[in-house]
Amino acid sequence: MRGLLLLLATLGHAAAEDGLNAWLRYAPLPNDVRDQAHIPSTIVTLNSTETSPIYVAGQELQKGIEGILGQTLDVTHETSESPSIIVGTIDAFTAAGGELAVPELEEDGFWLSTKDGAVEIIGQNERGALYGAFEYLSMLAQGNFTEVAYATNPSAPIRWINQWDNMDGTIERGYAGLSIFFKDNLIVSNMTRISEYARLLASIRVNGIVINNVNANPVILSDENMVRLGKIADTMRPWGVKVGISLNFASPQTFGGLSTFDPFDERVIAWWTDITDKLYEHVPDMAGYLVKANSEGQPGPLTYNRTLSDGANMFAKAVKPHGGIVMFRAFVYDSVNLNENNWKDDRANAAVDFFRDLDDKFDDNVVVQIKYGPIDFQVREPASPLFAHLRQTASAIELQVAQEYLGQQCHLVYLPPLWKTILDFDLRVDGEPSVIGTDVLTGKRFNKRLSGYAAVVNVGLNATWLGSHLAMSNLYAYGRVAWDPTSDPEAMLRDWTRLTFGDDPDVLDTIASMSMESWPAYENYTGNLGVQTLTDITGPHYGPNPQSMDNNPWGQWTRADANGIGMDRTVWNGTGYAGQYPPEVAAAFESPDTTPDELLLWFHHVPWTHALRGSGQSVIQHFYDAHYAGAETAAAFPRRWEALRGRVDDRRFEETLFRLEYQAGHAIVWRDAICDFYANVSGVPDERRRVGAHPFRIEAEHMQTTGYRVTGTTPWEVSSGQRIVQTVGNSTAAVAETRVPEGEAFPRGQYDLAVAYYDLYEGKASYEIFLNGESLGKWVGDLEDRLGYTLTRGMDGHSATRVTFRGVEVGPGDVIRIETLPQGRETAPLDYIALLPPGVVD
Numbered sequence: 001m002r003g004l005l006l007l008l009a010t011l012g013h014a015a016a017e018d019g020l021n022a023w024l025r026y027a028p029l030p031n032d033v034r035d036q037a038h039i040p041s042t043i044v045t046l047n048s049t050e051t052s053p054i055y056v057a058g059q060e061l062q063k064g065i066e067g068i069l070g071q072t073l074d075v076t077h078e079t080s081e082s083p084s085i086i087v088g089t090i091d092a093f094t095a096a097g098g099e100l101a102v103p104e105l106e107e108d109g110f111w112l113s114t115k116d117g118a119v120e121i122i123g124q125n126e127r128g129a130l131y132g133a134f135e136y137l138s139m140l141a142q143g144n145f146t147e148v149a150y151a152t153n154p155s156a157p158i159r160w161i162n163q164w165d166n167m168d169g170t171i172e173r174g175y176a177g178l179s180i181f182f183k184d185n186l187i188v189s190n191m192t193r194i195s196e197y198a199r200l201l202a203s204i205r206v207n208g209i210v211i212n213n214v215n216a217n218p219v220i221l222s223d224e225n226m227v228r229l230g231k232i233a234d235t236m237r238p239w240g241v242k243v244g245i246s247l248n249f250a251s252p253q254t255f256g257g258l259s260t261f262d263p264f265d266e267r268v269i270a271w272w273t274d275i276t277d278k279l280y281e282h283v284p285d286m287a288g289y290l291v292k293a294n295s296e297g298q299p300g301p302l303t304y305n306r307t308l309s310d311g312a313n314m315f316a317k318a319v320k321p322h323g324g325i326v327m328f329r330a331f332v333y334d335s336v337n338l339n340e341n342n343w344k345d346d347r348a349n350a351a352v353d354f355f356r357d358l359d360d361k362f363d364d365n366v367v368v369q370i371k372y373g374p375i376d377f378q379v380r381e382p383a384s385p386l387f388a389h390l391r392q393t394a395s396a397i398e399l400q401v402a403q404e405y406l407g408q409q410c411h412l413v414y415l416p417p418l419w420k421t422i423l424d425f426d427l428r429v430d431g432e433p434s435v436i437g438t439d440v441l442t443g444k445r446f447n448k449r450l451s452g453y454a455a456v457v458n459v460g461l462n463a464t465w466l467g468s469h470l471a472m473s474n475l476y477a478y479g480r481v482a483w484d485p486t487s488d489p490e491a492m493l494r495d496w497t498r499l500t501f502g503d504d505p506d507v508l509d510t511i512a513s514m515s516m517e518s519w520p521a522y523e524n525y526t527g528n529l530g531v532q533t534l535t536d537i538t539g540p541h542y543g544p545n546p547q548s549m550d551n552n553p554w555g556q557w558t559r560a561d562a563n564g565i566g567m568d569r570t571v572w573n574g575t576g577y578a579g580q581y582p583p584e585v586a587a588a589f590e591s592p593d594t595t596p597d598e599l600l601l602w603f604h605h606v607p608w609t610h611a612l613r614g615s616g617q618s619v620i621q622h623f624y625d626a627h628y629a630g631a632e633t634a635a636a637f638p639r640r641w642e643a644l645r646g647r648v649d650d651r652r653f654e655e656t657l658f659r660l661e662y663q664a665g666h667a668i669v670w671r672d673a674i675c676d677f678y679a680n681v682s683g684v685p686d687e688r689r690r691v692g693a694h695p696f697r698i699e700a701e702h703m704q705t706t707g708y709r710v711t712g713t714t715p716w717e718v719s720s721g722q723r724i725v726q727t728v729g730n731s732t733a734a735v736a737e738t739r740v741p742e743g744e745a746f747p748r749g750q751y752d753l754a755v756a757y758y759d760l761y762e763g764k765a766s767y768e769i770f771l772n773g774e775s776l777g778k779w780v781g782d783l784e785d786r787l788g789y790t791l792t793r794g795m796d797g798h799s800a801t802r803v804t805f806r807g808v809e810v811g812p813g814d815v816i817r818i819e820t821l822p823q824g825r826e827t828a829p830l831d832y833i834a835l836l837p838p839g840v841v842d
């Protein structure tokens with residue numbers, strides 16, 4: 001019995017640190033800190049209905065205070081004379097006889113006061129009061145017992161999440177397991193994870209969620225799914241989160257059996273009205289619809305020669321009587337007819353071209369949802385100029401917490417510094433301040449009632465939600481940024497870290513500094529100077545594949561050739577895109593002399609030797625230097641994390657270490673691929689002679705092998721020396737062996753021994769490495785189980801990876817031997833081994 005109890009206790013502890021509670025762990029504060037807390041002994045919630053966010057706030061406060069301070073507070077619903085933590089709406093507070101000199105609260109805003117021994121958490125509405133309770137708990141969890149009294153209001157009314165979950169349970173750009181919402185074309189019936197997700201969203205003040213993919217399957221409109229959607233809404237409503245859905249424009253035809261989906265056809269209008277009315281019977285407070293139309297093969301109104309606004313307004317009219325809104329995506333472009341041979345063709349022009357003349361055509365409950373940049377979630381883009389053109393139409397920005405193009409949560413990339421480049425950007429509309437975050441998205445600049453934020457989020461069934469513990473800072477920060485776009489990225493990160501890992505100063509500093517460097521490092525080792533991410537744009541958008549950018553109609557061109565690189569987007573000689581900005585901004589982007597270096601290649605086609613404004617260095621030398629610097633930064637991440645051993649619970653420590661090690665290896669794959677590729681294209685060698693020179697590597701194709709044959713990769717630049725080996729058969733063991741060269745190259749000493757190989761899915765090859773006959777370690781090609789990125793079947797920039805054995809004693813004449821066993825499609829492909837002296841990253 002004792003044994004069992006002990007076991008249960010251990011399990012309980014372990015479960016608490018699997019990541020599921022994210023930043024809402026309510027971990028106990030140290031006793032000396034606890035002792036400083038003086039809080040009231042009762043919680044009064046001014047609503048006793050169990051589904052009320054006020055009631056939920058009371059439960060959450062009770063649970064949180066119990067965890068953080070070890071005090072069990074009673075929850076009542078009646079005010080009393082003794083000091084209490086009181087939670088309610090302004091109306092309920094006043095009705096209960098409370099007096100409050102509160103600055104004006106807007107929808108969802110709240111007042112928090114901890115003065116005079118009492119705590120007042122008063123919301124403009126029930127949702128606001130719940131947000132206030134989470135704010136108070138966040139302070140307590142961080143040991144912050146300062147007396148405060150302040151009101152806070154959201155920057156914008158729309159603070160939504162877009163899930164790209166498919167009805168079959170997969171997730172488009174999902175890297176953390178299957179959907180928490182769908183399975184087998186049905187909405188799930190188990191609401192546990194959905195409720196937990198709503199709790200997380202409430203704590204970051206997200207008030208709406210669209211649960212299904214914008215590439216929408218109309219089966220979400222089936223009778224059974226409507227009933228189940230009602231259950232999701234009931235589950236999320238107590239957390240103040242409204243539910244919406246993505247629609248497929250062709251549903252009247254493909255799902256409803258009509259002969260058309262023309263938005264002007266009476267039958268089509270009646271069909272949508274009927275569907276909408278039914279949906280609102282199940283979800284009376286449904287947030288509304290999200291629509292991707294006439295984009296990347298999706299149907300839309302253009303099929304019938306109707307305008308995009310005609311299409312959007314059809315939905316707007318259907319939801320209007322119910323108070324719903326329509327989020328209509330501006331991500332419309334022609335992905336078929338763009339021709340790179342035409343110097344003037346430009347996908348970046350599309351959104352403004354499509355929407356500019358429609359500004360006075362949208363109904364007032366349509367919100368045009370605009371991706372932060374004109375292309376698609378690239379590592380660096382200028383702010384979308386469409387924000388300057390929609391003066392009468394409500395608009396929202398589309399950000400990304402999912403890391404498509406940005407390392408798929410297998411690379412640490414903290415995104416708020418990227419968002420900040422957009423939100424702080426001043427469009428200077430009519431020569432007046434028009435900062436995207438504080439002026440445009442607040443609705444103030446153009447006097448809009450509706451405006452705000454949507455973020456694509458890919459939480460899945462994985463206990464970590466996003467597949468990576470550290471990636472959760474992006475979700476946390478998203479909510480805070482939508483509430484206040486001036487939020488400081490590092491301050492948010494530090495709050496998140498204290499809540500997620502506790503307040504050990506070394507843990508705080510390490511996570512803060514690594515995260516703050518992570519996006520600059522990622523930009524360094526992927527695509528620089530505004531050339532875009534340089535990933536495989538026709539494939540999974542993950543590893544390097546610079547040549548995939550050009551010679552196709554997708555319009556993510558680099559125009560790289562022997563003479564130069566970059567898109568000429570000037571008005572005088574290029575695609576004219578720069579001219580889509582208001583005059584002051586357009587003038588700056590028109591010339592390379594006034595374009596910021598980080599966007600140089602976005603706006604200009606320049607010779608490889610073009611000197612940057614900042615460093616005076618050439619474009620190509622900057623590519624080389626940035627890639628080496630970025631890979632070096634990433635190489636330091638696992639070492640820095642390693643120094644926290646024992647200060648972070650084991651499970652989260654090991655899972656994070658594993659990802660950071662992987663990232664360090666993949667950053668070198670990126671570095672070498674991009675440097676080798678552009679050295680070849682430009683013909684300009686690296687001044688510092690690093691590119692193509694790898695004195696510490698021994699290529700697999702130069703090793704003595706049995707059962708292996710020499711092959712290559714696609715693209716060529718993701719292999720060192722352009723050659724690899726893979727096993728001859730799928731089931732027979734193979735060996736690659738080498739002798740460490742005699743002479744000066746590798747004096748006897750400690751080395752990090754790295755092995756570069758390829759990890760495909762549909763197979764798990766096994767490897768064992770020996771030094772002078774003694775095993776150093778084994779591994780299996782099982783990244784498909786351990787990382788969530790989009791897997792591939794080839795030897796390419798996605799499957800290229802490394803393992804590293806640290807501090808191995810090696811000297812001239814030693815024999816290094818790798819024994820492998822292929823499995824399935826995984827033919828134990830090997831690229832090279834590297835013997836790295838301390839401090840060398842290669």
Ligand SMILES: *[C@@H]1O[C@H](CO)[C@@H](O)[C@H](O)[C@H]1NC(C)=O
Nearest residue numbers: 047048049051052053092126
């Ligand atoms: C209590 O909460 C319920 C559910 O949110 C709500 O409908 C009701 O109006 C609330 N009552 C008061 C007095 O605020």
Ligand SMILES: *[C@@H]1O[C@H](CO)[C@@H](O)[C@H](O)[C@H]1NC(C)=O
Nearest residue numbers: 135139142144145146148150
């Ligand atoms: C404590 O929390 C308040 C309210 O969020 C904040 O203004 C203050 O900076 C925090 N104090 C510390 C030391 O973090």
Ligand SMILES: *[C@@H]1O[C@H](CO)[C@@H](O)[C@H](O)[C@H]1NC(C)=O
Nearest residue numbers: 189190191192193194196461
């Ligand atoms: C519902 O899901 C939760 C969380 O995944 C799980 O723990 C629970 O067992 C499930 N309940 C049922 C009835 O399957």
Ligand SMILES: *[C@@H]1O[C@H](CO)[C@@H](O)[C@H](O)[C@H]1NC(C)=O
Nearest residue numbers: 260262301302303304305306
């Ligand atoms: C749309 O207009 C074009 C030319 O304006 C015409 O050729 C085409 O038939 C029209 N399509 C429909 C579906 O009306």
Ligand SMILES: *[C@@H]1O[C@H](CO)[C@@H](O)[C@H](O)[C@H]1NC(C)=O
Nearest residue numbers: 177461462463785786787788
């Ligand atoms: C979460 O994902 C990781 C890697 O993708 C995997 O190792 C782990 O088993 C997953 N855990 C759960 C609970 O799904």
Ligand SMILES: *[C@@H]1O[C@H](CO)[C@@H](O)[C@H](O)[C@H]1NC(C)=O
Nearest residue numbers: 343344568572573574605606
């Ligand atoms: C102007 O555009 C042409 C292509 O139309 C291009 O070949 C040329 O290099 C550009 N001139 C400059 C100075 O960028």
Ligand SMILES: *[C@@H]1O[C@H](CO)[C@@H](O)[C@H](O)[C@H]1NC(C)=O
Nearest residue numbers: 520521524625626629630633
């Ligand atoms: C990125 O590259 C630049 C240019 O080489 C370098 O100055 C900077 O330190 C690098 N930053 C990171 C975080 O790698």
Ligand SMILES: *[C@@H]1O[C@H](CO)[C@@H](O)[C@H](O)[C@H]1NC(C)=O
Nearest residue numbers: 729730763823824825826827
């Ligand atoms: C063996 O590997 C090759 C690729 O090298 C693959 O095409 C083939 O399907 C594999 N066979 C099996 C049984 O997995």
Ligand SMILES: CC(=O)N[C@H]1CO[C@H](CO)[C@@H](O)[C@@H]1O
Nearest residue numbers: 562679680681683716717722
């Ligand atoms: C491996 C590779 O693609 N090498 C290319 C380098 O560039 C020349 C042209 O300058 C090509 O002919 C090679 O194929």
